[in-house]
Amino acid sequence: MCGILAYLGKEPALPILLEGLRRLEYRGYDSSGLAVMEDAEVLCRRAPGKIRVLEDRLADAEWQGSAGIAHTRWATHGKPSEINAHPHSDCRERIFVVHNGIIENHQALKEQLQQRGHQFKSETDTEVLAHLIEEYHQEGLLQAVKEALLAVQGTYGIAVLSADHPGKVVIAAKGSPLILGIGEKGIWAASDVCALVSHTREVVYLHDDDLVLVDSEGYQISNLHSQDISRPKRTIDWEIRDAEKQGYPHFMLKEIHEQPQAVRNAMRGRLLQAEGIPKLGGLTDVWKQMVDMERLFIVSCGTSYYAGLLGRYIIEESTDIAVEVDLASEFRYRKLNFKEGTAVLAISQSGETADTLVAIREARRKGALILGLVNVVGSSIARETDAGVYNHAGPEVGVASTKSFISQLTILYLIALSLARHQTPSLSERQSFLRELISIPDKIQQILDGAAHIQSIARRFSQYRNFLYLGRKFNYPIALEGALKLKEISYLHSEAYAAGEMKHGPIALIDEDFPSVCLAPRDSSYEKMLSNIQEIKARNGPVVAVGTEGDRELPKICDEVIEVPATHEILLPLLTTVPMQLLAYYIAEERGCEIDQPRNLAKSVTVE
Ligand code: G6P
Numbered sequence: 318m319c320g321i322l323a324y325l326g327k328e329p330a331l332p333i334l335l336e337g338l339r340r341l342e343y344r345g346y347d348s349s350g351l352a353v354m355e356d357a358e359v360l361c362r363r364a365p366g367k368i369r370v371l372e373d374r375l376a377d378a379e380w381q382g383s384a385g386i387a388h389t390r391w392a393t394h395g396k397p398s399e400i401n402a403h404p405h406s407d408c409r410e411r412i413f414v415v416h417n418g419i420i421e422n423h424q425a426l427k428e429q430l431q432q433r434g435h436q437f438k439s440e441t442d443t444e445v446l447a448h449l450i451e452e453y454h455q456e457g458l459l460q461a462v463k464e465a466l467l468a469v470q471g472t473y474g475i476a477v478l479s480a481d482h483p484g485k486v487v488i489a490a491k492g493s494p495l496i497l498g499i500g501e502k503g504i505w506a507a508s509d510v511c512a513l514v515s516h517t518r519e520v521v522y523l524h525d526d527d528l529v530l531v532d533s534e535g536y537q538i539s540n541l542h543s544q545d546i547s548r549p550k551r552t553i554d555w556e557i558r559d560a561e562k563q564g565y566p567h568f569m570l571k572e573i574h575e576q577p578q579a580v581r582n583a584m585r586g587r588l589l590q591a592e593g594i595p596k597l598g599g600l601t602d603v604w605k606q607m608v609d610m611e612r613l614f615i616v617s618c619g620t621s622y623y624a625g626l627l628g629r630y631i632i633e634e635s636t637d638i639a640v641e642v643d644l645a646s647e648f649r650y651r652k653l654n655f656k657e658g659t660a661v662l663a664i665s666q667s668g669e670t671a672d673t674l675v676a677i678r679e680a681r682r683k684g685a686l687i688l689g690l691v692n693v694v695g696s697s698i699a700r701e702t703d704a705g706v707y708n709h710a711g712p713e714v715g716v717a718s719t720k721s722f723i724s725q726l727t728i729l730y731l732i733a734l735s736l737a738r739h740q741t742p743s744l745s746e747r748q749s750f751l752r753e754l755i756s757i758p759d760k761i762q763q764i765l766d767g768a769a770h771i772q773s774i775a776r777r778f779s780q781y782r783n784f785l786y787l788g789r790k791f792n793y794p795i796a797l798e799g800a801l802k803l804k805e806i807s808y809l810h811s812e813a814y815a816a817g818e819m820k821h822g823p824i825a826l827i828d829e830d831f832p833s834v835c836l837a838p839r840d841s842s843y844e845k846m847l848s849n850i851q852e853i854k855a856r857n858g859p860v861v862a863v864g865t866e867g868d869r870e871l872p873k874i875c876d877e878v879i880e881v882p883a884t885h886e887i888l889l890p891l892l893t894t895v896p897m898q899l900l901a902y903y904i905a906e907e908r909g910c911e912i913d914q915p916r917n918l919a920k921s922v923t924v925e
Contacts, residue, residue, distance in 0.1 A: 318344055318345055318391045318417065318919040318920075318921055318922050318923045318924060319344055319345045319388065319389065319390055319391050319403075319416070319417035319418075319508070319919075319923075320338070320341025320342070320343075320344035320345060320388065320389045320417070320507070320508045320509065320512070321341075321386070321387070321388050321403075321415045321416070321417050321474055321475070321476055321495070321506075321507065321508050322334055322337040322338060322341060322386065322387040322388070322415075322476070322505070322506070322507045322508070322512050323385070323386045323387070323415075323476035323478075323486050323488060323505065323506040323507075323531070324337075324383075324384065324385055324486075324503055324504070324505050325383065325384040325484075325485075325486045325503055325504055325531045325532070325533075326383055326384075326500070326502045326503015326504060326505075327383060327502050327503055328383060328502050328503065329380065329381050329382065329383060330353045330354075330380075330382055330383050330384055330385035331351070331353055331375065331378060331380045331382075331385065333385075333505075333516070334351045334353070334385050334386075334387040335351070335368070335371075335372060335375070335387075336515065337387065337505070337507060337512035337513070338351070338368050338371070338387050338388075338389050338512075339368055340509075340511045340512045340515075340560060341389050341507065341508060341509060341511070341512050342367070342368050342389050342914065343568075343714050343715070343716055343913065343914060343919075343920045344389060344391065344417075344508060344509065344919060344920055344921060345389050345390045345391030345392075345919050346366075346367055346368070346389060346390075346391070346914050347365070347366070347390055347391060347392050347397030348363065348364060348365045348366065348389075348390045348392075348397050348398065348399065348401065348402035349363070349364060349367075349368050349370075349371045349387070349388060349389040349390065349402060350362060350363030350364065350371065350387070350388055350402045350403050350404055350415075351363075351371070351375075351385055351386065351387035351388070351404070352385060352386050352387075352404045352413040352415075352478055353380045353382040353384070353385035354382045354383075354384040354385065354478055354480070354483055354484075355380050355381065355382040356382070357480060357483050358480055359406075359410075359411065359413050359478055359479070359480045360378075360380055360382070361404055361406065361410075361413055362374055362375055362378070363399050363402035363403070363404070364399060364402065365397060365398050365399050365402065366397075367914075368389060383503070384478065384483075384484065384485075384486055385478065386404055386413060386414075386415045386476040386477070386478050386486065387404075387415065388402070388403035388404060388415035388416075388417075390402055390403060391919040393419055393442070393924055394419070394423070394440060394441050394442045394443075395439060395440030395441045396440070400438060400439050400440075401439045401440055401441050403415045403416060403441075403443060404478075405438075405439060405441060405443045405444040405446070405447045406438075406447050407435075407447040407448050407450065407451035407454075408434075408435055408436050408448065408451060409451065411451075411454075411479060411480040411481055412447050412450050412451055412454060412477065412478075412479045412480075412481070413447070413477070413478045413479070414443060414446045414447045414450070414475055414476070414477050415443075415475065415476050416443040416446060416473055416474070416475045417473070417474040417475075417493045417508055417923065418471060418472035418473040418474060418475075418491070418492060418493040418923060418924075419442055419471045419472055419924055420442040420443065420445055420446065420469050420470070420471045420473065421442075421469075421470045421471035422469060422470045422471070423442035423445045423469075423471075426445045426449065426468065426469065427444075427445050430445060430448045430449070430452075433452075435448040435451070442471075445469070446465055446469065446473075446475060446477075449464070449465035449468055449469070450462055450464075450465045450477060450479075452464070452465070453465065454479065454481055457482070458477065458479050458481070458482040458485050458487050458530075459485075459487055459528070459530045459539075461479075462475075462477055462487045462489060462528065463528060463541055463543070466489055466491075466528070466541055467541055471492075472491055472492030472493050472671075472923065472924075473489065473490070473491050473492070473493055474488075474489075474490045474491075474493030474494060474495040474508060475487075475488065475489050475490075476488050476506055484532055484533055485530065485531065485532045486506075486531045486532075487528070487529065487530055487531070488506045488523070488528070488529040488531065489527065489528045489529070490523040490524070490525060490526075490527050491525045491526055492525060492671070492674075492697070492923070493508070493669075493923055494508055494509070494523075494668075494669050494693075494696060494697060494921075494923075495507070495508060495523045495527075496508075496509070496510055496513065496520050496521065496522055496523065496695070497520060497521040497523065497529065497536060498510075498513030498514075498516060498517045498519065498520050499517060499519045499520070499521065499536070499550065500513075500516045500517030500519065501517075502516065503516075504531045504535065504536050505517070506523075506529070506531070509693075509712075509921075510553050510712075511560040511712050511714070514553055514555070514556065514557050514560065515557040518552050518553040519550055519551075519552060520550070520551055520552075520553055520695075521536075521538075521548045521549070521550055521551070522548065522551065522695035522700075523538070523548065524546075524548065524700065525697075526540050526541055527539075527540065527546060527548070528540060528541060551694075551695065553694075555711055555712065559711045559712055560712045560714060566906075567715065567902075567912045567913050568713075568714040568715040568913045569715035569717055569719060569806070569898075569902055569912050569913055570902060570912075571715075572713055572714070572715050572719045572720045573719045573720070573765070573895070573898050573899060573902065574765055575710075575711070575720050576719065576720050576723045576758075576761050576765075576895065577758035577759070577761045577762045577765075578758070579708075579710045579711070579720040579721075579723050579724045579727075580723060580724065580727050580757050580758045580761065580891065581758050582708075582709040582710060582711070582724070583708060583709060583710070583724045583727035583728050583731070584727060584731070584754065584755070585709070587731060588731075588751055588755070590748065590751055590752075592744070592747075593744050593745075593746075593747030593748040593750075593751055594734065594735060594747060595731035595732075595734055595735050595751075596735075597706050597728075597731060597732065597735060599704055599705050599706045599707065600688070600704050600705070600706065600732075600735075601704075602703075602704050603686060603688070603703055603704040606660070606686050607660065607686075607688075607736065608736070609658055610638055610658055610659070610660050610686075610736075611638065611639065611656075611658040611659070612638065612639050612640075612641070612656075612658060612659045612660075613632065613638050613639070613640045613641070613659075613660050613661075613662060614640075614641050614642075614643060614648070614653075614659070614660070614661045614662070614680070614685070615628050615629065615640065615641070615642045615643070615661075615662045615663075615664060616642075616643050616644075616645040616648050616661060616662070616663050616664075616673060616676040616677065616680075617642075617644075617645055617663065617664035617665060617670075617673055618644060618645050618646065618665075618670050618672050618673055618922070619670075619718065619801070620666070620717075620718040620721070620722045620798060620801065621664040621665050621666060621670075621673075621718070621721075621722075621725060622642070622644055622645075622664075623722070623794045623795075623797050623798040623801065624664050624722055624725035624726055624729065624794075625642040625662075625664050626642050626793070626794035626797065627726055627729065627791065627794040627795070627890055628640065628642065628662070628664070628729040628732075628733075629641070629642045630790065630791050630794070631729055631730060631733045631791070631887055632729070632732070632733045632736065634733070634887060635733045635734065635736070635737035635742065636733065636736045636737050638736065643676070644672075645663070645670065645672040645673040645675070645676040646672040646676075646925070648676040648679065648680075649675060649676060649679050653683065654683070655680070655683045655684055655685045659685045659686070660685055660686040660687070660688055661676070661677060661680040661685045661686070661687050661688065662688040662689070662690060663676065663677045663687070663688070663689050663690070663691075663698050663702065664689075664690045664691075664725055665689070665690075665691050665692075665696075665698050666691075666692045666693070666708070666710075666713060666718055666721035666725075667692070667693050667696060667920065667921035668689070668691040668692065668693040668695075668696025668697055668698040668699045669693070669696050669697050669698070669921045669923050670698070670921065670922050670923070671922060671923050671924055671925045672922070672925055673698060674697055674698055674701065675925060677689075677698065677701055677702065678701070681701075686703055687701070687702045687703045688702055688703065688704055688705050689701075689702035689704075689705030689706070690705060690706050690708070690725060690728055690729070690732075691705060691706075691707060691708065692707065692708040692709075692710050692713065692721050692724065694707060706728050706731075706732070708721060708724040708725065708728065709724075710724040713920075714913065714920075715912070715913045716805070716806075716913060716914055716915055716918050716919065716920045717802055717805045717806050717901070717912075717915065717918075719802075719898050722798060722894065723761075723891060723894060723895075726890055726891055726894070727754070727757075727891065730754060730887075730888070734747065734750060734751075750885065753884055753885050753888060754888065756884070757884065757888060757891050757892070760881070760882040760884060760891075760892055761891065761892065761895055763882055764881055764882075764892060764895045764896060764899075765895065765899075767879075767880070768899050768903075770879065771879055771896055771899040771900055771903060772899075772903040774861055774877045774879065774900065774903075775899075775900055775902075775903030775904045775906070775907055776903070776907055777877070778832055778859070778861065778877075778900075778904065779807075779903075779904045779907035779908055781809070781830065781831070781832050781859075782809060782810060782830075783809070783810045783811070783826070783830070783831050783832075784800065784803060784809060784810070784811040784812075784831075784832055784833070784834060785811070785812060785813075785814065785819075785823055785826065785827070785831065785832070785833040785834070785858075786799045786800040786803075786811060786812070786813035786814070786833070786834045786835075786836075786897075787813070787814055787815075787816040787819060787833055787834070787835045787836065787846075787849060788813070788815070788816060788835070788836035788846075788893075789815060789816045789817060789836075789842035789845060789846060790840070790841065790842050791840070791886065791887060791889055791890050792836035792838070792840075792842075792889060792890060792893055793813075793815045793816075794890065795836055795890045795893050795894050795897060796813040796814070796815075796816075796834070796836055796897075797813040798894060798897060799811075799813065799834060799836075799894075799897030799898075799900070799901065800812055800813035800834075801813075802897055802898055802901035802902075803900070803901040803904060803905075805901075805915050805918060806901055806902070806905040806910055806912050806915050807901060807904045807905035807908050807910055808908075808910065808915070808916070809904070809908075816835070816842075816845065816846055816849045817845070817849075819849055819852070819853075820852070824852065824853075824856070827853055827856040827857075827858040828856065828857055828858065829857040829858070829859065831858055831859075832858065832859040832860065832861065832876075833850075833853050833858055833859070833860050833861070834860075834861045834862075834863070834897075834900065835849065835850050835853070835860055835861070835862045835863070835875070836862075836863050836893050837850065837862050837863065837864050837871060838863065838864055838865045838881060838883075838889050838892075838893060839864070839865040839868060839883065840886040840889060841886060847870060847871075847874075850862060850871075850874055850875060851874060854874055854875075859876045860874070860875040860876050860877075861875065861876065861877045861878075861879065861900070862875040862877070862878050862879070863878075863879045863880075863881060863893050863896050863897075864878050864879070864880060864881070865880065865881060865882075865883050866880045866881065866882050866883060867880075868880070879896040879900075881893055881895070881896065
C-alpha cells in the first residue's frame with residue numbers, strides 16, 4: 318500500500334527510480350511521482366494513474382542527478398490526482414517527501430502550521446511532514462526530520478530530499494516497511510526488496526523508529542533520541558528473475574504456475590521421512606509451549622484468512638487443540654482473556670498487514686504466545702512474533718494471492734502433523750501422509766497442464782454477472798477463496814457458502830442466470846454435495862463442478878466438470894484451489910480486466 322523508493326549513489330537516479338517504481342507498482346497504482354536533486358535544486362514530476370503516465374511525462378527529462386526519491390500511491394487521504402501524488406513539498410518547494418503510512422494527527426498539525434503561515438497545496442496527510450521539516454530546516458536535514466517526526470502520531474516510511482542539503486537523503490520508518498540496499502553503485506531504500514534486487518542483494522531491514530542519514534560516506538542509523546543503532550546486513554536469497562513475468566502475460570498466471578515449486582519450497586528441509594514428522598526449525602524455541610497448547614487463535618485477512626479457516630479444520634482433525642479463526646480486523650473487538658496455554662498464529666503473505674499487526678500486538682499485551690506464518694522475510698509481523706515459519710514462496714507480485722495461499726496451506730499441514738504426532742497417528746500413517754504430501758506438486762502440475770479446459774469453461778461462463786461458490790468441510794474455505802479470487806480480479810459478484818447453508822437462503826437466488834461453482838471431489842461429504850448440485854439443477858442453475866478424476870456421476874448432472882487427481886481427503890484443498898484460481902484468471906482475462914492490478918486493491922494493506 319504505497320511504494321516508496323530512494324537512491325543516492327554514483328549513477329543518474331532517474332532511470333533507477335523509474336525501474337524501481339515499476340517493480341513497486343503492485344503496492345499502489347493510482348498516481349506516482351519522483352524528485353531528483355539536480356545542481357542544488359530539486360526537480361519533481363508527478364502524474365495521476367499508472368507509472369507509464371509518469372514515464373511519458375519524463376520522456377524529455379535529461380536529469381543527471383544521482384540522488385532522488387520516488388513514490389507510487391494507493392490513496393488514503395485525498396482523491397487520486399496529480400495534486401495529491403507524492404512527493405509533497407514545503408512552502409518554498411525546497412523540501413520533498415515521499416511517505417507510506419498515515420499521519421493520524423495531520424488535521425491538528427495542519428491547522429497549527431496554517432496559523433503559522435504555511436500554505437498547503439494538497440489534501441493529503443503527508444504534506445504536513447514537508448511543512449514540519451521546513452520549520453526546523455536550519456537545524457540540518459537529519460535533525461529537522463527528527464523534530465518533525467517527534468510531532469507526528471501514526472505510521473510512516475518516508476524518504477526526504479532537500480535542496481538546502483544536497484548530497485543527503487533521510488529515511489525513517491515506523492509501522493511501514495523499509496529496507497536499505499547496499500550496493501557498489503550506491504544506497505537504496507525501498508518498501509520491498511523487489512525494487513532493490515536488480516542492483517544489490519545486500520540489505521538491511523529497518524525497524525520501527527529507525528532514522529537513516531544517507532550521504533556520500535554511506536549510511537548511519539540512529540533513532541529519534543539520537544542514539545546510534547546497528548542493524549545486521551543480510552543477503553537476499555532470490556534473484557531478479559523471480560520478480561519478473563518470465564514470458565507469462567501476467568504475474569498472477571506465472572505465480573499460479575509456480576505452485577508446484579511453492580509446495581516443494583514450503584517442505585524443503587522440513588521433513589524427517591523416516592520418523593514421519595516435519596521439523597519446523599523456526600518453532601523449536603517455543604515447541605514445548607506449543608505441545609502444551611490448549612487453544613489456538615489464528616488471525617489473518619483476505620486470502621490468508623481463508624488459509625486460517627482451513628488451518629482450523631486440519632489442526633482440529635489431528636489434535637485436541639481448540640482452534641478459533643478470526644479476521645484480524647475484528648479480533649481486537651473480542652473481550653478475550655487468555656489463559657496459559659493460549660497461542661495466536663498470525664498468517665500473512667506480506668507480513669505488513671496493519672490489521673494483523675494490531676491483532677498480534679493486542680494478543681501480546683494479553684500474554685499469549687505469538688506465532689507467525691509469513692512469506693516476506695524480515696517483515697514487521699515476522700519481527701513481532703515469538704517464533705514462526707517462513708513460506709519461502711518467493712516474491713508474489715500479482716495483487717490476488719495464489720502461490721502464497723498454497724504455501725500457507727502446506728505449512729499448516731506440517732504444523733498440524735507436528736502437533737498430531739503427540740496424539741494418535743501411527744508411524745506408518747504419518748509416513749503415508751508425508752508421502753502423499755510429497756506427491757502433491759506433481760498433481761498440481763497435472764491440473765495446470767489441463768488449464769486449456771478451464772479456459773474454455775471460463776469463456777462459456779464469463780458473461781454471467783453473479784456466481785455462487787459452494788463447498789463442504791475442507792473444501793468450504795476453498796469455496797470462499799475461489800469466490801474472493803473471482804471478485805478481486807473480474808469485478809463480478811461472487812459469494813461463497815458452506816453448501817449445507819444453501820438451503821437456508823442462497824437457494825432463493827438460483828435460476829438459469831446464476832451459476833454455481835461446486836467443489837465436489839470424492840470425499841466424506843461427496844454424497845451431500847451431489848444432493849446440493851441436484852437441488853441447484855432442479856432450479857435450472859448452471860453448475861461448474863470440481864470433482865475427482867474419473868468421477869462418473871458429476872458429468873451426468875453438471876454443465877461442466879473440472880477434474881483433480883485423487884489424494885487423501887484432508888489434502889484435497891491443495892488441489893481444488895488450483896481450478897478456482899485458473900477459472901477466476903481466465904474469466905477476468907475474457908472480460909479484459911487488469912488482472913495484476915485490480916482497481917481499488919493493494920497487495921499489502923498497511924492501513925486499518
Ligand atoms: C490484501 C491483498 C490480499 C491479501 C490480504 C492479506 O487485501 O489484496 O490478496 O490476502 O491483503 O494480506 P497478507 O499479506 O496479510 O497475507
